[in-house]
Amino acid sequence: MEKLTKTMFLRDSNKKLFYLFLTAFLLAAPLIITGKYPQHIMVMCGIWVIASLALNLILGYTGQLNLAHGTFFGIGAYATALLVQKMGLSFWLALPLGCAITALFGFLTGLPTLRTKGHYFPIATMCLGIAIYYLIARWDDLTGGARGLFGLPRPDPIPLPFGKEISFETTTACYYLVLFFVFLTILVKSRLVRSLAGKRLIAIRGHEDLAQSLGIDTMQAKILSFTLSTLFAGLAGGLFSAYMGTLMAEQAHYLLSFEMLIYVMIGGIGTMAGPVIGGIFLPILGEILQPLAGFRLILFGLLLILIIRYLPFGIVGGLHAATIYFRHRGTPR
Amino acid sequence: MLGSIYAMVALGLTLIYGILEIPNFAHGALYMIGAYIAFLVITSLGVPYWLALILSAVLLFFLGMFVERFVFRPLYVQPVINSFIAAVGLILILENGALAIWGPAFRRFPRASSTVFHVLGMTVTSQRIIVILTAVLLIIALHFFIKRTRLGAAIEATSQNREGAQLMGINTSLVGGMTFGLGTALAAIAATLVAPILLIYPTMGGPVIGMAFVIIILGGMGSFFGAVVGGYVIGLAETLFSSYVTTKYVDTLIFGILVLILAVKPTGLFGKTH
Amino acid sequence: MSDILLQARGLKKDFGGLRAINDLGFHIYRGEIFSVIGPNGSGKTTMFNLITGFLPVTDGDIFFKEEKITGLKPFEVARKGIARTFQLTTLFARNTVLENLIIGHRGTREAGLLSSILGSRRARRGEKYALQRAHELTDFIGLAGQERVPAGALPQGAQKQLSIGLALASDPELLLLDEPVGGVNLEEMDALIHLITRIRNSGVTICLIEHKMSVVMNISDRILALNYGEKVAEGTPAVVCCDEKVIQSYLGKTYVAPRGSD
Numbered sequence: 026m027e028k029l030t031k032t033m034f035l036r037d038s039n040k041k042l043f044y045l046f047l048t049a050f051l052l053a054a055p056l057i058i059t060g061k062y063p064q065h066i067m068v069m070c071g072i073w074v075i076a077s078l079a080l081n082l083i084l085g086y087t088g089q090l091n092l093a094h095g096t097f098f099g100i101g102a103y104a105t106a107l108l109v110q111k112m113g114l115s116f117w118l119a120l121p122l123g124c125a126i127t128a129l130f131g132f133l134t135g136l137p138t139l140r141t142k143g144h145y146f147p148i149a150t151m152c153l154g155i156a157i158y159y160l161i162a163r164w165d166d167l168t169g170g171a172r173g174l175f176g177l178p179r180p181d182p183i184p185l186p187f188g189k190e191i192s193f194e195t196t197t198a199c200y201y202l203v204l205f206f207v208f209l210t211i212l213v214k215s216r217l218v219r220s221l222a223g224k225r226l227i228a229i230r231g232h233e234d235l236a237q238s239l240g241i242d243t244m245q246a247k248i249l250s251f252t253l254s255t256l257f258a259g260l261a262g263g264l265f266s267a268y269m270g271t272l273m274a275e276q277a278h279y280l281l282s283f284e285m286l287i288y289v290m291i292g293g294i295g296t297m298a299g300p301v302i303g304g305i306f307l308p309i310l311g312e313i314l315q316p317l318a319g320f321r322l323i324l325f326g327l328l329l330i331l332i333i334r335y336l337p338f339g340i341v342g343g344l345h346a347a348t349i350y351f352r353h354r355g356t357p358r
Numbered sequence: 359m360l361g362s363i364y365a366m367v368a369l370g371l372t373l374i375y376g377i378l379e380i381p382n383f384a385h386g387a388l389y390m391i392g393a394y395i396a397f398l399v400i401t402s403l404g405v406p407y408w409l410a411l412i413l414s415a416v417l418l419f420f421l422g423m424f425v426e427r428f429v430f431r432p433l434y435v436q437p438v439i440n441s442f443i444a445a446v447g448l449i450l451i452l453e454n455g456a457l458a459i460w461g462p463a464f465r466r467f468p469r470a471s472s473t474v475f476h477v478l479g480m481t482v483t484s485q486r487i488i489v490i491l492t493a494v495l496l497i498i499a500l501h502f503f504i505k506r507t508r509l510g511a512a513i514e515a516t517s518q519n520r521e522g523a524q525l526m527g528i529n530t531s532l533v534g535g536m537t538f539g540l541g542t543a544l545a546a547i548a549a550t551l552v553a554p555i556l557l558i559y560p561t562m563g564g565p566v567i568g569m570a571f572v573i574i575i576l577g578g579m580g581s582f583f584g585a586v587v588g589g590y591v592i593g594l595a596e597t598l599f600s601s602y603v604t605t606k607y608v609d610t611l612i613f614g615i616l617v618l619i620l621a622v623k624p625t626g627l628f629g630k631t632h
Numbered sequence: 633m634s635d636i637l638l639q640a641r642g643l644k645k646d647f648g649g650l651r652a653i654n655d656l657g658f659h660i661y662r663g664e665i666f667s668v669i670g671p672n673g674s675g676k677t678t679m680f681n682l683i684t685g686f687l688p689v690t691d692g693d694i695f696f697k698e699e700k701i702t703g704l705k706p707f708e709v710a711r712k713g714i715a716r717t718f719q720l721t722t723l724f725a726r727n728t729v730l731e732n733l734i735i736g737h738r739g740t741r742e743a744g745l746l747s748s749i750l751g752s753r754r755a756r757r758g759e760k761y762a763l764q765r766a767h768e769l770t771d772f773i774g775l776a777g778q779e780r781v782p783a784g785a786l787p788q789g790a791q792k793q794l795s796i797g798l799a800l801a802s803d804p805e806l807l808l809l810d811e812p813v814g815g816v817n818l819e820e821m822d823a824l825i826h827l828i829t830r831i832r833n834s835g836v837t838i839c840l841i842e843h844k845m846s847v848v849m850n851i852s853d854r855i856l857a858l859n860y861g862e863k864v865a866e867g868t869p870a871v872v873c874c875d876e877k878v879i880q881s882y883l884g885k886t887y888v889a890p891r892g893s894d
Contacts, residue, residue, distance in 0.1 A: 151571075156613035224734055249745055
């Protein structure tokens with residue numbers, strides 16, 4: 026019985042093996058790659074991957090460019106941080122609550138913005154992002170304004186039998202925590218896009234009027250997709266605040282939305298692997314280019330323009346096209 | 359005065375919208391570059407203010423044509439979203455380029471003249487008057503240019519129906535490029551005019567472009583009249599607002615309102631549906 | 633005659649100062665092939681847009697199975713059982729033939745989000761059924777063997793077939809086809825006509841807009857002729873084709889049909 030999925034560039038049996046190895050590698054990574062700095066990068070990459078996967082849901086699969094995505098990341102970060110710091114909640118309670126709060130914001134702001142047609146949506150979200158950014162940056166009492174929040178604690182240790190516990194003071198522990206959520210995000214997202222409900226989103230991306238004529242409630246589907254994507258953005262944000270310990274308004278700035286846009290676009294829009302690749306390689310690239318500071322973003326901007334022009338489906342898209350090319354090259358016509 | 363600046367920027371944006379069919383996100387960044395070029399020319403070459411203004415406008419005209427040709431034109435066949443994304447890339451390049459070259463510090467921009475007038479009990483610097491006068495002159499000139507000259511007609515034709523214009527023998531590629539250049543030059547002039555009053559910094563494009571979007575959406579995309587009127591209205595509103603209300607949440611309010619307006623009337627108040 | 637499936641009364645549509653549809657009323661019987669003809673600009677596609685909710689009516693009402701559907705949103709109209717194609721062949725070009733039909737499937741629009749994510753048994757059954765139906769439909773519309781081809785890569789005739797299949801996927805009772813044989817060659821036209829007849833025989837009522845008179849005369853049970861947004865004639869092909877006003881609307885008022893010809 027065939028599945029509903031598009032054929033990826035690896036054959037099915039090879040694919041399962043590949044993912045198995047990949048998972049094993051990811052689980053064993055901290056043992057292979059020791060050293061605080063590389064592990065720190067791995068944690069950050071994990072967070073960016075979650076956020077990029079979230080963006081890809083609304084952008085790649087539903088076809089709507091949400092330029093306030095970074096802002097929702099910020100909302101999640103601040104919500105979780107404030108719940109822990111000001112209300113004394115445990116991280117394990119604050120995180121899901123933070124996600125819920127972000128999703129609620131997403132739902133409420135999605136209602137007006139998704140009513141816009143065509144290219145007004147990015148503008149609307151951009152304005153939304155700016156509005157919320159200024160709110161966060163200036164509401165000193167709540168968010169600490171420009172100074173931000175400090176001294177956020179790591180997640181509480183998880184108790185284990187025999188009086189032991191999993192503590193999250195080390196970077197390695199945080200890595201596994203983030204990895205867990207990365208897997209969770211991938212699971213949820215892949216289930217969604219492969220299901221019939223996911224087909225509705227793809228329909229909207231393809232041709233909204235046509236989708237309507239088929240009986241698809243496009244507004245409802247868009248709101249669903251938007252809310253879900255903000256929920257996961259909030260998840261990434263919450264993890265960020267717990268791991269980093271400090272939070273500044275910059276984490277809600279539209280520049281962040283741009284960065285994640287780059288991760289998704291260069292990795293491969295509309296694919297599962299794209300945001301993962303983008304979320305891993307580009308932050309790493311960014312770190313490598315750190316000494317060049319300003320040039321890093323200039324390079325990213327240039328990359329973005331080039332990718333859009335020559336490889337609009339990113340690295341994954343390019344690989345896919347390449348495999349099709351090689352597969353057919355040998356067959357006689 | 360602020361209104362004049364907004365009006366010019368919005369006008370440039372409207373022109374470009376006619377060609378590009380999307381609002382040029384990178385307009386603010388180009389605006390900023392215009393100011394910096396003038397700054398560069400004045401401070402390192404000692405060029406007088408007005409010459410610098412013209413120089414910057416001309417340079418940005420060509421920069422605009424370059425951008426249209428190499429960044430946006432290849433994307434006309436792709437879905438509109440991709441032009442947006444390219445504009446984002448452009449913003450990154452321009453903003454961080456400026457950051458790298460000139461640093462993040464706010465810079466003072468030399469004035470055209472320093473005379474101060476006292477009118478009706480208010481102190482008005484000549485710079486502000488210059489801004490208003492120049493803007494008004496330019497807007498009127500532009501209006502006549504579009505309505506009376508052949509090139510202006512070509513621009514209007516191309517922005518309304520590119521294919522049709524092509525069939526009429528208009529070189530739409532050239533016209534498209536020139537319109538883009540024109541819009542960008544307008545932005546450069548606006549930036550250079552206002553630079554002595556407000557300091558210049560690499561992200562100065564941000565708030566301005568935000569306001570420009572507000573204006574375009576209020577006045578309607580693609581409407582010359584809407585852009586001008588909207589510009590002055592918003593400029594006035596902002597000035598009044600910040601004098602009487604605490605400026606802290608002004609931005610949030612304005613952008614929030616914009617979102618709501620977009621939700622209710624997606625094409626703005628005077629807009630044409632494209 | 634079986635019962636009336638769709639009825640329009642006093643339809644009016646204004647675009648600013650232009651009246652595109654003026655006091656239009658007609659009815660479509662269940663199980664028939666009902667064609668709409670008229671010169672360019674006579675309001676045929678506008679009429680489709682009014683029925684399917686893509687344009688709001690200025691005045692008048694539309695009833696489907698005795699239920700008022702005026703003013704419903706397009707997806708609501710579709711859920712009532714009316715499907716349509718578009719004048720410009722509209723498909724999900726980036727998706728394969730099979731995927732297109734799965735998207736159009738009735739179950740897709742109602743599939744629950746949560747149950748999909750949780751991978752419930754109901755969701756999986758729904759997916760299996762959708763896939764099965766999509767395969768059946770591919771055969772029915774005559775594209776067997778091309779399931780994996782991206783819709784955008786199909787030739788024009790096959791694209792028309794797919795767009796009809798897409799509309800069929802939602803299991804409609806009434807199918808509105810906007811110029812189904814526009815821009816295809818004779819061979820493709822033959823296949824499409826057979827498809828349309830097959831669809832009618834399977835119990836779906838069809839209303840189509842078409843310019844090719846030979847097609848219209850051949851397969852229609854009844855015809856509606858429009859001119860300048862108004863009804864000029866409504867009846868069987870034999871009646872309509874000889875109606876003076878219909879001929880004049882195509883050929884101009886000074887034309888007088890020679891006696892004895894048809």
